[in-house]
Amino acid sequence: MSDATALAPVVLSDRINAMQESQTIAMAKKARELAAQGVDVISLSFGEPDFQTPQYIKDAAKKALDDGFTFYTPVPGYPDLRQAICDKFKRDNNLDYKPENIVVSTGAKQSLANAVLSLVNPGDEVIVFSPYWVSYEEMVKLAEGTTVQLIGSLENDFKVTAQELEAAITPRTKLIMYSSPCNPTGAVFSREELGAIAEVVSRNPQVYVLADEIYEYINFVGEHVSIAQFEEIKDRVITVNGFSKGYAMTGWRVGYLAASKEIACACEKMQSQITSGTCAMTQRAALAALQGGRSSADEMVEAYRRRRDMVLELVKDIPGFRTPTPSGAFYIFPDVTGYFGKTTPTGEVINSAMDLALYMLNDGHVAAVDGAAFGAPNCIRFSTAAADEKLREAFIRIKNSLAKLV
Template identity: 85%
Template sequence: MSTAAALAPLVLSDRINAMQESQTIGMAKKARELAAQGIDVISLSFGEPDFQTPQYIKDAAKKALDEGYTFYTPVPGYPELRQAIADKLKRENHLDYKPENIVVSTGAKQALANAVLSLVNPGDEVIIFSPYWVSYEEMVRLAEGVTVRLVGSLENDYKVTAAQLAEAITPRTKLVMYSSPCNPTGAVWSREELAAIAEVVAQHPQVYVLADEIYEYINFVGEHASLAQFDVVKDQVITVNGFSKGYAMTGWRIGYLAARKEIAAACEKMQSQITSATCSITQRAGLAALQGGRSSADEMVTAYRRRRDLVLGIVKDIPGLKTPTPDGAFYIFPDVSAYFGKTTPSGDTIQNANDLAMYLLNDGHVAAVDGAAFGAPQCLRFSTAAADEKLTEAFRRIKVSLAKLV
């Protein structure tokens, strides 16, 4: 009787061993595990609108199925969708692009990854405005680039300044990455602030900027400003956007980038070997979303503003939390370092924000995300994309749990 040969030890690639799991997804997983045990967990960890996709977009998807849009599409997306995106960028962002400058991807995350992998060589420096979205640094690591974090101060609402950028650029700098409105801080760079950044970038024609504008519509302070608006840097800027936040289309997985033709072609080439085009039905839904305007997005923004104000009103009465007012997105990002070194009722010491996040999950049954994942280890991120009553109850629990620490 033969026996199977023993399996050799599994050796995974260095790149996957070096990569960190997304902390937002990881915390959401822990929250689901507790919920599966029957525990009433309020998860404020995930960056997902709690609204349904508008009905007219769902209807467009059903119509697309009935009309037979079930075949492969061009890798960068249907031409009519790319034209509609170009029209949107001209109408709302004052950016002049043609369909050949647009690549539609399986979410804005893929658009970001396409750009990083198409531009960054091993050893290239990538400046990331910090705090930053969790996946930026991992994308740079995958491309074998070198991350250079630029940290915005709490006093400046966590926004990096043009002067900081000017000082950080070196001959090895290839790319700059930032989001506005920012995930996780909610900071929004003004037109004047971006104009100053554009002046710095224009002095370094070898440097490109990846501007993540996925939260564009969730803006509480006025007209959104795009870095690519400034002619001196237009060809150096890759603008990334999508439908997930503004149109509550997270599960549809559709995003896009706009860039000079050579960069768009490189991203199309990259995408052609990884996923090809995104879902045909999703693309038709995205086309309908753009054709339908932004009234549904504006209604959601009204709710997000109310929720932000609701949460800030509660948080101001919780000692030890330093929380700037976010001007966009749907997060608060308090500095929680006042609780480091305190002891839990069970005798454990809160050493860092991750310990505090786990304590709040286990004691108060509220899920948040450790700020270290965003480049700010003194902070926690809470999503405010939840119903008013859930937010009220969540922060009541947080206040109670924090009061137990000594």
């Protein structure tokens, strides 16, 4: 190889150059750098349960290895796992699916990507209810679609209304994406709200709905509603769910979607060319998780509820935070505009939520994520999936740091 060749810069694709690094991961990286310098950083930036995966699920994975589950798996998942997912949809959501409607993937993230890449053509508009989960916009970009952010108001707990949706739909609208319970806001759509949205969708036959229900079990208001329950649009709904949050299985990488047979087949085709079927022993563990019901999730939810209530009490003492009460998931998402224009002890002016998040990291040593990553540049996301003492300490530090702003 000549020197000239060795020094030639790598020309990366426009596709990858246009893509942003995940902001949640970027903030966690900064927090780790500080921690490596010996600073005691409390990280509330990650969307990850702090619980171990329940033992019965781990045992199933160990047994799977001993039983020889080490080979390639069917692309859409083992038939018994797909059947168990259908049983789960019936039990929890009163939805009838057959295994042919189910595609198991390497995390709900891949299920979402499969659906977007299978449905969206260049130039198609994808309405994303905002604030939204960080990866939605980048997935739409990858499909060369156009994201239309539809912003829910703080007064309505950041939830988009059916009227707002109706006004945003154009002949180019192909897909609507949202999560409920929502990451980052914790908002949960009610049956009435989703019914009204379904009614708008039913009048726009070119529009599909990608409903991300990964936080289904982490719900403090009780009723979880799947928009696929509205029969008139069921065939145009892709429901995504998984094991990462409800069963504390983030590292196992398994999620799934339910859709019409045509869409499920398309997602299977996409997956067959990119990753194939997901990990064999993970699938056996996922099957055991479902067979064990949801009692382990219910125990974790009680802890998340206690922490949410504790954190909401603590933030009452922070005058510049406007924090809607989350109905699910494990985040709080305050509007922090009350601090814009204030000056830090070292003379920097806080002009954005990013400035404030960096100040809290550098001064209070608490890491959180700037809301811009979620389409909400006036907000900051704090994960409440941390031990009670850590949360208490974190919000005392934040309060003290913010009190120094003038």
